[in-house]
Amino acid sequence: MRPRLLAAASGVVAALAFLAAAELAALFLGGAGSPLVAVGGAVIDLAPAGAKDLMVSLFGTGDKVALFVLMGVLMVAISAGAGILERRRPPFGAMVFALGGALSLIAVTTRSGSGMWDGLPSVLGVGAAIGVLRPLVTRLRRWETVAQTPTRTDAARPERRSFIVWTVTAGALALVVGTGSRLGSAAMQRTAAIRRSVRLPAPATAAPAVPAGASLDVPGLTPYVTPNADFYRIDTALRVPSIDPADWSLRIHGAVENEVTLTWDELMALPLEEHMATMSCVSNEVGGDLIGNALWLGYPIRELLARAKPTGDADMVLSRSIDGFTAGTPLDVLQDTGTQAMLAVGMNGQPLPAEHGFPVRMVVPGLFGYVSATKWVTEMEVTRFADAQGYWTPRGWSERGPVKLESRIDTPANGTSVTVGDRVAIAGVAWQPHTGVKAVQVKVGGAEWQDAELAASVSADTWRQWVYRWTATSGDHEVRVRAVSTDGQVQTSVQRPPAPNGATGWDTITISAR
Structure with a gap:
């Protein structure tokens, strides 16, 4: 096989490594930093009207698919050229990937609403690409050198085997990781689009207005209401779950007379209530910032429990998240008419952010989050503390967590x-x-x-x-x-x-x- 073709293959594998690393990082950072999506969006934004019209006329509703195919073809061509260049004049091939990473970084960070970490996937992608390209081309050169030495013909076989194994392994791993990450990111982006389309109903019971004297005019003082973007996030989810509200439901079962199942549409049709509440994490150190105050919109959990009618000596509700997290909440707290425990769907006038539990989470004033604030909640089992434990209890935390003064x-x-x-x-x-x-x-x-x-x-x-x-x-x-x-x-x-x-x-x- 010609060395130029093998060098081109090395460049293509390096490009796959770029995409795999970048998409994996974007997945863990919420999907917003995907270079693939950002560059595609930039191309659409910068393309002249005539080009957009041509794409629509040629491909109709498949214009975006066609765009990604075209981008893929260009990426293969450029990365193959970078591999050939790296073989002939290193490190210019690596510099091609560095330039491509810089362009994707610009595309990501100039998108509307981009955050401070959204450029990190592009940076990691460049590192992965160069980290794959240079070792592969180095092995290819060793193979060429040995193969061209008449007295060392047999020595070429191990070098060839080494190059082929590394190339195939790197390419296959990049394909698996990149494809899985892209599918995950695509799911998150679909959920984000669905979230943007959600229109919360007006509350049947509105929260009292924030009094004028609730905010002191002191520079550096924490605002009375914490913006969603600044609200602390502590949970066990390595990746934020992507849930379509149309697929969401809540099941209340266990020690109850009537098992209850609630869908999203049924929840949204109920008379929702607003309540301002401060939530804090049990991991908050003295003087720490794992605490925030927000306006929540939701439905009282006590009303749902009244439908279910707990029986016997039940004293706990074990709530479960779609990702498997569980929290054990005292039943009497959830039934208390003076405790505004709710299934929340809104936060500060907006649908819950994905990282804060979209589409539905629990909010229970007065209890630390690890025993009450289950995000992405899908299940509530009425049971007893003697019979079940939440996620953190067997890990050394107490089974009941009232917030300290x-x-x-x-x-x-x-x-x-x-x-x-x-x-x-x-x-x-x-x-x-x-x-x-x-x-x-x-x-x-x-x-x-x-x-x-x-x-x-x-x-x-x-x-x-x-x-x-x-x-x-x-x-x-x-x-x-x-x-x-x-x-x-x-x-x-x-x-x-x-x-x-x-x-x-x-x-x-x-x-x-x-």
Whole structure:
């Protein structure tokens, strides 16, 4: 077989490696960074109107398929040429892939709504392509050199075998990984398009308006309502599940008189309710940011349980996600008329983002997410804590997870230096969802605890902003904060790690005044 043809094959395999690595990375990052889709979109956007009309007239509704076929042909031709160039004048063949990666990076990062990590798949793809191309061409050259040496004819066979094995293995692996990743990314993109088409119904019961005094005008202070893009995400899903609402259903079974199955259309036809609630992760350290406050739209879980009619001594609902995650939630909490536990479909006026559980998730104020906030929920089994466990319980976490009374300093940052006499706004948030916060106190150095100004809130289920305005005095000052709940509980100073049921202690920073 001619060396030029083998070098061309090396370039094509390197291109497959580029696509495989890039599509796999894009899959884990949510699909938005796919170079294939981004470059295709850029071609469509930049093509003159005449070219678009020609494609439609030739291929009709198959114009996009035809575009991808054309892109594939061009990629094969260019990558084959890069392989030949790498054999003759290294590292120019590798530079062709670097240039192609740069163009795909531009296409990805200039797309509307692109994020800071969306360019990473293109970068990883270039690394994979070069990492495959150069070793393959090096083996090909060794084979050529040995084959051209009359006294070493037999030595050419191992070199040939090495080149063929590496080329076939790399090509097959790239095809499998790339095809699987592309199918996964395509499914995610279809789900994203479906999500964009969802129109949430107006709530039958709207949440109270956010009071004007809920947001303090302090730079650096966390906003009262957390934007969807900034809301923390902690779950066990390596890849965000892609669920078409038309295929979604919820099954309530177990220790019940009536098994209940609820479809998406049935859920959307129910009188949905809005509720503002703060949610936090049990892994949140003291002063951490694994917490957020949002406006949720959904249907009360207690109403669905009333249909099912739990029986016997059931005391737990084991909810299950489509990806297999489970959470054990106390039955009495879900049945409590004062706890706004819901099957949520909306978040801050939009359908749930995919990474936050689209199309349906659980929201239970007052409980850590690991025992209540099942995303992509498809099943609820009424059972007992004695008979079943959620995902995290056998891994050392407690079976019930009430949120602790906590407070956090957002501003100034730890280690901040100020000038003596400055008026310093020490501010942050405090929370104990479902119980509520009635006071926040700040202690600077050895001084007495001082009451901070406390902002308003929609309900006890949300955090509250606070600020204490301190006139800086000379020296290094340790600043602590603690909260007091509406039932009179004072936040403990005892430092405990998140495991097994949530961190405790006072958030503390140091401020230097000179």
